[in-house]
Amino acid sequence: MDLNEKELIDKLKSEASREQAFQLLVKTYQQRLYWHIRKIVMNHDDTDDILQNVFIKVWKNIDGFREDSSLFTWLFRIATNESLSHLQKQRRHSIVSINEINDYLSESLESDVYFDGDDIQKKFQLAILQLPNKQRIVFNMKYFDEMKYEEISEVLKTSVGALKASYHFAVKKIEEFLKEDPK
Amino acid sequence: MKEKNGNIENQFNSLKKESPFRVPENYFETFADRLNIRIEEEKRSVNKRTLFTYLRPAVAIAAIFVLVMLLIYVPFTKLLPSGSGNIAQNRSEKNVDDSVFGIQGSLISNFSEEQLLAAFSALSDLDSKNLSSENLADYIAANYSSYEILADN
Numbered sequence: 039m040d041l042n043e044k045e046l047i048d049k050l051k052s053e054a055s056r057e058q059a060f061q062l063l064v065k066t067y068q069q070r071l072y073w074h075i076r077k078i079v080m081n082h083d084d085t086d087d088i089l090q091n092v093f094i095k096v097w098k099n100i101d102g103f104r105e106d107s108s109l110f111t112w113l114f115r116i117a118t119n120e121s122l123s124h125l126q127k128q129r130r131h132s133i134v135s136i137n138e139i140n141d142y143l144s145e146s147l148e149s150d151v152y153f154d155g156d157d158i159q160k161k162f163q164l165a166i167l168q169l170p171n172k173q174r175i176v177f178n179m180k181y182f183d184e185m186k187y188e189e190i191s192e193v194l195k196t197s198v199g200a201l202k203a204s205y206h207f208a209v210k211k212i213e214e215f216l217k218e219d220p221k
Numbered sequence: 222m223k224e225k226n227g228n229i230e231n232q233f234n235s236l237k238k239e240s241p242f243r244v245p246e247n248y249f250e251t252f253a254d255r256l257n258i259r260i261e262e263e264k265r266s267v268n269k270r271t272l273f274t275y276l277r278p279a280v281a282i283a284a285i286f287v288l289v290m291l292l293i294y295v296p297f298t299k300l301l302p303s304g305s306g307n308i309a310q311n312r313s314e315k316n317v318d319d320s321v322f323g324i325q326g327s328l329i330s331n332f333s334e335e336q337l338l339a340a341f342s343a344l345s346d347l348d349s350k351n352l353s354s355e356n357l358a359d360y361i362a363a364n365y366s367s368y369e370i371l372a373d374n
Contacts, residue, residue: 061253064253064256065253068249068253069249072244072249073240073242076242077242082242082244089252090255090259093256094256094259094260097260152243152245154241154242155241159241160241163241182240
């Protein structure tokens, strides 16, 4: 944890400087968290709701932050859990199986007005969406966010060995998908 | 396996460079303002909840009291049906006692002989026809003072 982050946490925990520090926190992390959530739930509107919920949780619970991990790790953990909870709620309300939730996310991607990718990029995203949620998150964090396994391990509370295996299987599955469905 | 993964990653590298996702115009510039509005709403709802938070213990205690009373009263009345019969019997006995005590509390001279015979037959389980004036007189003499018998005379 660098000094700036430590200072930011101290200011967040102080009533007097909380508002100002919170604005700084939002400004610093909003984009990284947004893209992390967006890659899990795909849709912009859902991402916007979840991102707001994440920051509100941070606002409410900052006093309880024990600083066992870095602020960045804590934020990513909240964002990941909120995103997974959102997908579980979707599953409970209208969708019953994992295949169906993947279909729902694929449809979300297809109909997303804020998706600008060409055919190759869309196919790549659809291939990623075939993965189970946890494996998809590991793939996104490693591949797109270029996080170290140790960092991912702290966020997801999973061993580095399990993450490496998970990433390996994810890459294999994406490769298979792209081979099987070359159109 | 590492080498193979490396080859696959090389194939994907061209896709990684540019994100195909977009956000609405000025989304990140306005995000903090929208978040602040949500936080203000949250604060207001917390304040509203505070009043209920104060009242909640009292409401909970009242609810527990009612529940405990129901748990005691309902089984008690349901499990003791004979109790209600006893009460009814006690009530009829009380009425008899009242009639006798009504007489006992009053002056004998206020009642006719027929009234006295009816009252004492209820008390002594004897038919008023079998209860003679002598029996009545003996009973009155044994249980009432001269004042109660002769007050009006």
